[in-house]
Amino acid sequence: MEDQRQRVAGVDDAGGGLGGAGAVLLTATCAAATYRAAAAGDVASVAFVIVSYGALLLMLRFLRAYEVAPPEAAVRREGLRRRVWALCTLLTAMFAWKVAGVMTWPVALGVWAAAAVTSAAGFVLMFRQRRP
Template identity: 35%
Template sequence: MAKNKSHSNINLWDYAFVTSCYVELMLLFYCLRKHENMTADAPTDDRDRLKGVVWVLCTLLTCTFAWRISQILPWYLNIIIWGMSASVIVVGFYFFFLFQNEDSQLANKYCKLDTDHKEEKKFKFSPEDKV
């Protein structure tokens, strides 16, 4: 009597792809949360290092998906997929590390998600102000 194999098409590369994507996304969300919780007076070196890690994780995730998609597409579409991936990586690097102007520096100082809700009372109006 032969065993009934329900998972006859198990491919370890499929599991590796899914696992690596989940790990990369978890690390990316962890780093983004850590960057989000940094105060305005945090050292610039820590911010730059964290931006570098985020860029590397985004690059790794982009290449992982491009590699997976390129396995099922013909060679002429692979050129397009890898070209698009490379352009996203290069543009991301430019905007993460090279592009600096006064508006972006000012925005970086004030764009922090307020998770402790200390500023919530500042914008509440009294009943007299609402009228």
């Protein structure tokens, strides 16, 4: 158990700078997109950026909590997996909605089909597949 915590701590120390830089870049990009959309008066795009940014941050937080949770905390880990899947599905649907909105209807139908298959496959892989 102590060995696992040391390994996780080693990963945190080694990848902390890269993760921090990614978070700063993500925040700056979302802030710029929000500013541009607000300046154009596009309230829907402002809401889209804010909700997708928040959902992504929550998903990353839940993933990290899942990684560091001990294997004995099976109920907690299951709850975290459900939250991660729900946020992934939300983000997939949001981006499919945004992309499908600028496509012709046959391509939009394909975008929605791909989003549905992706979410369903994620559900099957996360919850219905047998684990060793």
